[in-house]
Amino acid sequence: AAGVIQSPRHLIKEKRETATLKCYPIPRHDTVYWYQQGPGQDPQFLISFYEKMQSDKGSIPDRFSAQQFSDYHSELNMSSLELGDSALYFCASSTTANTEAFFGQGTRLTVV
Amino acid sequence: KNEVEQSPQNLTAQEGEFITINCSYSVGISALHWLQQHPGGGIVSLFMLSSGKKKHGRLIATINIQEKHSSLHITASHPRDSAVYICAISNFGNEKLTFGTGTRLTIIP
Numbered sequence: 001a002a003g004v005i006q007s008p009r010h011l012i013k014e015k016r017e018t019a020t021l022k023c024y025p026i027p028r029h030d031t032v033y034w035y036q037q038g039p040g041q042d043p044q045f046l047i048s049f050y051e052k053m054q055s056d057k058g059s060i061p062d063r064f065s066a067q068q069f070s071d072y073h074s075e076l077n078m079s080s081l082e083l084g085d086s087a088l089y090f091c092a093s094s095t096t097a098n099t100e101a102f103f104g105q106g107t108r109l110t111v112v
Numbered sequence: 113k114n115e116v117e118q119s120p121q122n123l124t125a126q127e128g129e130f131i132t133i134n135c136s137y138s139v140g141i142s143a144l145h146w147l148q149q150h151p152g153g154g155i156v157s158l159f160m161l162s163s164g165k166k167k168h169g170r171l172i173a174t175i176n177i178q179e180k181h182s183s184l185h186i187t188a189s190h191p192r193d194s195a196v197y198i199c200a201i202s203n204f205g206n207e208k209l210t211f212g213t214g215t216r217l218t219i220i221p
Binding site: 031033035037042043044045048056058088090092094099100101102103104105106108 | 142143145147153154155156157160198202207208209210211212213214
């Protein structure tokens with residue numbers, strides 16, 4: 001069965017650079033969530049989209065933005081990267097009919 | 113105080129032992145999720161519960177809504193069960209997850 005696909009799996013960027021993380025939800029899933037998990041920390045909610053509209057916003061820095069496209073994939077754009085942005089970024093998808101979340105493998109971002 | 117508390121934080125057991133991981137939460141929820149995270153990071157959803165009990169293979173999850181408490185049990189534990197187990201909750205009208213701190217389980221052969 002198709003799962004949530006994230007790309008890239010690993011990304012190394014320098015400080016002040018930009019990064020774009022992509023998430024492809026399970027087919028027919030209309031909701032996407034982004035989470036950030038710092039080293040040794042719990043995942044923290046960043047932002048979510050439902051039917052291509054932002055549905056909720058968490059502790060997402062102003063330097064980050066995200067959107068969901070017409071094919072329901074989502075992109076997380078991160079600018080002016082800081083060392084503290086180094087983390088594992090998870091995407092999860094679900095449907096409004098069944099709110100069980102299915103997670104991608106994550107993108108490990110390292111800022112040097 | 114975190115909305116979701118797990119215990120223990122670390123658990124080491126011998127292969128074959130019965131494992132229990134506990135989760136307590138302090139707010140109203142629409143569902144409670146048990147997740148498994150292996151080294152390397154990928155998260156797998158094990159259970160989503162809103163009441164009662166669910167079983168999948170050697171894994172059993174229970175929830176007591178009145179006491180705001182859930183447990184994850186593993187029977188006949190195996191070294192491949194070694195992972196971080198995370199309890200997470202979702203709230204009514206807002207299905208984003210709030211995560212507990214995780215329980216690191218190590219099963220020794």
